[in-house]
Amino acid sequence: xxxxxxxxxxxxxxxxxxxxxxxxTIKEYNDRQxxxxxxxxxxxxxxxxxxxxxxxxxxxGRLSLGKVDPARIIDIIEEYRRGExxxxxxxxxxxxxxxxxxxxxxxxxxxxxxxGVIDPKSIExxxxxxxxxxxxxxxxxxxxxxxxxxxDSGLRGRGGAGFSTGKKWSLARDSKGTKKYVVCNAxxxxxxxxxxxxxxxxxxxxxxxxxxxxxxxxxxxxxxxYCRAEYPKAIHHLKLAIAAAEEHGFLGQNILGxxxxxxxxxxxxxxxxxxxxxxxxxxxxxxxxxxxTLRPPYPAASGLWGCPTNINNVETWANISxxxxxxxxxxxxxxxxxxxxxxxxxxxxxxxxxxxxxxxxGITLRDIIYKVGGGMKTEKPFKAVQIGGPSGGCIPASLxxxxxxxxxxxxxxxxxxSGGMVVMDxxxxxxxxxxxxxxxxxxxxxxKCTFCRxxxxxxxxxxxxxxxxxxxxxxxxxxxxxxxxxCKASLCGLGKTAPNPVLTTLxxxxxxxxxxxxxxxxxxxxxTALIRYEVIxxxxxxxxxxxxxxxxxxxxxxxxxxxxxxxxxxxHCGTCYTVCKFNAIRKG
Amino acid sequence: MxxxxxxxxxxxxxxxxxxxxxxPLLQEAQHLFGYLSKDVMRYLAREMGIPAADIYGVxxxxxxxxxxxxxxxxxxxxxxxxCHVSDADSIKDALISALKLxxxxxxxxxxxxxxxxxxxxxxxxxxPVIMIDDTTYGKLSPEAIPAILERYSFVEEQ
Numbered sequence: 094x095x096x097x098x099x100x101x102x103x104x105x106x107x108x109x110x111x112x113x114x115x116x117x118t119i120k121e122y123n124d125r126q127x128x129x130x131x132x133x134x135x136x137x138x139x140x141x142x143x144x145x146x147x148x149x150x151x152x153x154g155r156l157s158l159g160k161v162d163p164a165r166i167i168d169i170i171e172e173y174r175r176g177e178x179x180x181x182x183x184x185x186x187x188x189x190x191x192x193x194x195x196x197x198x199x200x201x202x203x204x205x206x207x208x209g210v211i212d213p214k215s216i217e218x219x220x221x222x223x224x225x226x227x228x229x230x231x232x233x234x235x236x237x238x239x240x241x242x243x244x245d246s247g248l249r250g251r252g253g254a255g256f257s258t259g260k261k262w263s264l265a266r267d268s269k270g271t272k273k274y275v276v277c278n279a280x281x282x283x284x285x286x287x288x289x290x291x292x293x294x295x296x297x298x299x300x301x302x303x304x305x306x307x308x309x310x311x312x313x314x315x316x317x318x319y320c321r322a323e324y325p326k327a328i329h330h331l332k333l334a335i336a337a338a339e340e341h342g343f344l345g346q347n348i349l350g351x352x353x354x355x356x357x358x359x360x361x362x363x364x365x366x367x368x369x370x371x372x373x374x375x376x377x378x379x380x381x382x383x384x385x386t387l388r389p390p391y392p393a394a395s396g397l398w399g400c401p402t403n404i405n406n407v408e409t410w411a412n413i414s415x416x417x418x419x420x421x422x423x424x425x426x427x428x429x430x431x432x433x434x435x436x437x438x439x440x441x442x443x444x445x446x447x448x449x450x451x452x453x454x455g456i457t458l459r460d461i462i463y464k465v466g467g468g469m470k471t472e473k474p475f476k477a478v479q480i481g482g483p484s485g486g487c488i489p490a491s492l493x494x495x496x497x498x499x500x501x502x503x504x505x506x507x508x509x510x511s512g513g514m515v516v517m518d519x520x521x522x523x524x525x526x527x528x529x530x531x532x533x534x535x536x537x538x539x540x541k542c543t544f545c546r547x548x549x550x551x552x553x554x555x556x557x558x559x560x561x562x563x564x565x566x567x568x569x570x571x572x573x574x575x576x577x578x579x580c581k582a583s584l585c586g587l588g589k590t591a592p593n594p595v596l597t598t599l600x601x602x603x604x605x606x607x608x609x610x611x612x613x614x615x616x617x618x619x620x621t622a623l624i625r626y627e628v629i630x631x632x633x634x635x636x637x638x639x640x641x642x643x644x645x646x647x648x649x650x651x652x653x654x655x656x657x658x659x660x661x662x663x664x665h666c667g668t669c670y671t672v673c674k675f676n677a678i679r680k681g
Numbered sequence: 682m683x684x685x686x687x688x689x690x691x692x693x694x695x696x697x698x699x700x701x702x703x704x705p706l707l708q709e710a711q712h713l714f715g716y717l718s719k720d721v722m723r724y725l726a727r728e729m730g731i732p733a734a735d736i737y738g739v740x741x742x743x744x745x746x747x748x749x750x751x752x753x754x755x756x757x758x759x760x761x762x763x764c765h766v767s768d769a770d771s772i773k774d775a776l777i778s779a780l781k782l783x784x785x786x787x788x789x790x791x792x793x794x795x796x797x798x799x800x801x802x803x804x805x806x807x808x809p810v811i812m813i814d815d816t817t818y819g820k821l822s823p824e825a826i827p828a829i830l831e832r833y834s835f836v837e838e839q
Contacts, residue, residue: 105803106804106819108817109810109818110820140804143807281803282800287805290803322745323799323801323803361704361705363743363745364743364744365744379700379701380700380701380704380739381703381735439805441762442763442766442805447763447805448806515762526765526766529765537800
């Protein structure tokens with residue numbers, strides 16, 4: 094009898110949701126009973142359904158199960174082995190209805206094609222999926238032909254700026270110098286983004302293969318993956334993958350007998366957001382403070398230790414093997430004319446299907462959120478989607494039909510960025526969101542440029558003041574002026590884009606700013622200082638629960654009589670609102 | 682804390698004369714001693730022939746480096762966008778009150794826990810999230826915090 098295959102997703106998100114317990118339960122069972130081929134895989138992208146287990150080889154066909162309960166998993170496996178359709182939360186199935194089948198239909202997977210499918214710790218799994226075949230093909234090509242292929246594909250930097258990858262490679266190749274480097278930027282610092290983590294955890298060989306091909310085309314013999322230390326699992330998988338690739342002769346000296354040499358190192362980041370900027374990143378690899386420097390010279394001319402260096406982001410490298418194998422024209426068939434290919438997004442926030450998706454460029458934001466992402470998580474209506482992290486902006490409902498390509502997203506005032514997409518509903522205060530991002534950039538500013546260092550601090554003070562109900566009408570103009578000056582007078586991308594979250598919220602949600610400043614009201618009910626709690630006399634039965642719990646004793650009233658909150662003493666802590674069982678407290 | 686600084690000699694030998702080693706060297710030194718004391722930084726400066734100001738500059742630039750003794754367990758509270766909109770503040774408040782941290786302090790008096798804020802742990806779909814040492818806990822509520830801390834709280838009496 095053919096053994097049943099059981100795959101458990103053990104990426105960071107799966108483990109955090111309890112996948113390890115599920116895996117260990119199955120492993121114990123299999124050690125005792127046998128008959129299962131138990132495998133590990135990474136993240137298929139449907140993080141909201143973790144822990145996820147895939148069953149295959151039974152008469153019920155291939156099934157993916159979501160939110161698996163470790164206490165139920167053995168029963169589920171036994172039902173499946175008996176040929177029954179298990180009584181479980183089926184999310185994906187080849188021949189049965191699965192709750193998430195439709196979510197995958199809107200996706201096109203190039204970068205994530207192996208994520209959640211193969212065991213990322215097994216080079217054999219990767220090779221079985223045509224892994225390293227692109228490298229073999231590339232090493233038989235002339236470097237110029239590879240450059241042409243990548244240029245013709247129209248691939249643009251997936252780190253966010255959207256510069257042509259082929260052009261970038263050509264500049265590094267044309268630079269004079271015998272020693273050249275390639276670097277993979279895996280310093281995914283945007284809060285709300287986890288595309289690179291999932292890609293590295295789920296399919297590290299694909300990134301490595303892209304880098305080897307790039308190094309060959311450019312003429313580099315050494316490379317670095319600069320990865321955040323906050324991603325221990327990604328680093329672990331990368332280390333294993335590099336060792337396995339060396340063993341198989343894909344890395345090291347005389348690769349596949351062609352005489353081409355390439356060694357790859359991992360550098361762990363040490364916790365500084367600005368190191369995502371390429372000049373800062375290189376200084377950090379060199380062991381210095383990660384401070385950006387003026388460009389030119391661009392890294393392609395003078396990068397690591399003064400040598401020509403080509404830096405691409407994880408997702409960009411992960412596109413290369415596919416492009417070499419399928420050709421530039423096939424790549425161009427996906428996406429739009431100016432932004433061909435796909436884009437990986439990390440969906441998070443108030444969306445039902447939070448997780449990782451890969452969609453063709455040109456799809457609308459509406460389709461991403463309502464079709465691929467499954468719509469809103471709560472009943473509160475959609476308010477905005479934040480794209481591009483601290484450098485990006487908030488796009489309102491009226492612009493949901495914007496298509497996803499570099500130029501259309503730029504036109505909204507946001508940026509494509511690396512792919513973080515945080516969905517917000519009516520319960521999110523946009524002034525608070527702007528303050529949140531300014532707080533982040535202000536913390537992470539390296540301090541080199543005055544406007545970034547002090548300007549963001551002043552903006553943060555103004556925004557904090559507004560959320561505390563102390564804003565004055567002139568604040569809006571001050572924010573606009575500071576924004577414009579910070580953009581103009583900062584050296585690197587961090588400072589140049591830091592005001593974007595404020596500028597987009599001012600552009601699309603001015604009414605919320607005005608409500609805070611003029612009416613001292615937070616329409617979303619988020620800004621604590623502006624929330625007013627009142628007893629609804631008709632609903633209050635006088636149980637005294639709120640009065641007993643109030644930390645400042647500002648609620649008075651007799652038993653069985655409606656109570657009153659003394660607004661002068663109230664500290665807006667919300668305790669009364671939480672303890673009232675009769676919905677007799679109004680928050681607003 | 683009197684630690685034998687010659688324990689650093691082996692790693693100094695490993696890295697001596699190689700380019701770009703300062704960050705990994707400091708990471709290893711911190712791993713050994715739990716934090717980077719002034720004595721450790723001075724010793725490394727002298728032995729490696731790197732100006733102490735450069736070492737201090739790097740140590741203060743990156744958030745991974747700690748200049749004060751840290752608790753046995755590090756609790757990282759995610760303050761990423763997804764966690765922020767999922768009320769990560771209430772999780773932090775619950776941690777502070779469960780750990781009985783005094784205003785402005787980040788480490789418990791028994792040195793068992795240190796609480797730090799981090800920008801994003803990359804587990805946004807499980808927001809709000811915290812990470813204790815290498816274990817991530819997701820979809821948290823303030824009520825869930827005491828039970829989680831309980832697992833780490835047995836005080837070593839040996």
